[in-house]
Amino acid sequence: MKKVALIFGTRPEAIKMAPLYHALKNSKMQPVVIATAQHREMLDQVLNLFEITPDYDLNIMKERQSLPELTSRLISSIDRVFAEVSFDFALVQGDTTSTFAGSLVSFYHKVPVGHVEAGLRTMDIYNPFPEEVNRRLTGTIASYHYAPTEEAMKNLLKEGINRKNVLVTGNTVIDALLWTLEHKKNDVQKFREDINVGKGDYILITMHRRENWGKPMSQVMKAIKDILAKKPELKVVFPVHLNPAVREIVYAELKEHKRVILLEPLDYLPFVSLMEGSKLILTDSGGIQEEAPALGKPTLVLRKTTERPEAVKAGTAKLIGTERTKVVEETLRLLNSPEEYKEMAKAANPFGEGKAAEKIISHLKNVLGV
Template identity: 45%
Template structure:
């Protein structure tokens, strides 16, 4: 393809809907804006409204189209249906030459299907992640496998991801290993001076206590698993009075109902509202240990030398586990207590994880993404 449908500059539509997507597409959008050979069109579904807006503000991104699809009590099927129908309208209006989606959310799956049905090339950023369990994480594992079947270009973060795609039958020439753009975003955010908005976080600069950062939100952890996590937090706070636990409480009321009652009376546990991305990057940097069921933090924290204990039985990001900077520990209360305690009590165990090499890239993944897009669309 030598030029866009307009015959002038190829148009690249970037579609995203959640905070994790926004973080990882932001460096690509900025790189597209700086490239004179491609025209970016930024579309947000707002599957997550408030948290998405925070990231856009940090990276100074103004969407061209805001579908504002978030609705109270929305189901996965209602989100998927809205994304496909609304994105189809946007595709008809703007006629992009390629559509970029990132990761594995319902927005990603719906936008990819809408583009594929219009025979528009789908470019999948962070392609090839696999946990091996269709129900964990749910529905993300299914979403990314669906997108892999219809994408024209697969931007894989690692060689492991490349191998997964080859095993799924994706042609080798359609796969490009570029690293993970989350490292581009994190380096950019950490290098920018940020003052914490909350006094509890500003006090970290003069607080000598070790910090355990806890984030929980996974759908498959709701219920008993989340209660187990809360019990472990209480035990650790009680038995390590010199430990400061910081818990940015996810907006999901089910998460809060499981954990908040168990920690609300503890002086060394700080429960806060989710902070914007720039602050959160600095919060990771100020922490000593990260306890999480998040996917992105498994990539971010290791690049800052922070050991990560993952509250899951499996992960689609095995590279950091193999490198030794991430450890899968599940959600059993006693297991969580034992693993955190080991890092607190055993300096060698801590150093071994903190000094492991991060396998996710060098901070130049966005530039490589744009090079691939130019090759696809003949931008230069």
């Protein structure tokens, strides 16, 4: 039986790889999960939800380790697995350091790589950092590129990738989202009841990216208080990343506000609940820009650039940066304009209809002759 390595380490990667894991289990191929645990607690939550037991759990994280330290530990740890197991193919996803390290080790062992969610670009190597370069370097190694959109495919072709090695699939995150809404409907509603928020009476916020640490994040936290002062009927729900660089700023600014609900990082199911029930979403996350359109939730992106311009072009997301007055102005404009809000909420999702895993596994069967 052909062995396919699935290498991932963060919560977003696990969510997007889960549909592929189950599709592989239902095929005549054997998935071998190599979990780097780049996000330990958040990763475990997703593995439990999607019933995935890693074959190899590398547990490589140390507190406040540098990117060079993380990268070197990932490479050596993944290499030990590849020295033990003879793989026929490797799948990596997205733009994390685990993605790049996994593709590099696969290359060293002459194992072909399939890059899931290939071709996203901001054209700025420091935004997002280090994700933009991780994704580009993975693209130079990969044998096959599973692009979520036509726009992503065009980026790859501009970089000289052979068209026959690119497949437009949609994004597997939509597969995972639709599965969760279908199979966990009662749990989705119950979580909002547990934290005392109703559908449409809160703004959901997430913010964690390295380039937003410090002043940009502080500016956004102040903007949140300004928005709440103008909108007394609304609450804010904010699951706060575990990184101390994030928590120190968020808690200093928002801890005492009566209409701000600060939560510990959530597993995927309650987070889907919060997305589905929100009025709108403010985020610097990449994945949320893909998920929110499937739920009809307008998204304001707290970044200068996005590697998902399809969302902006489709009208489901808008780049607003992190400057305090701009965040306040754009959020209030959306909240005060039913027409603009409806236009964003009803825009078509550019990231597919939930069949991405099916398309990727079908292609992989052809490649491996299964």
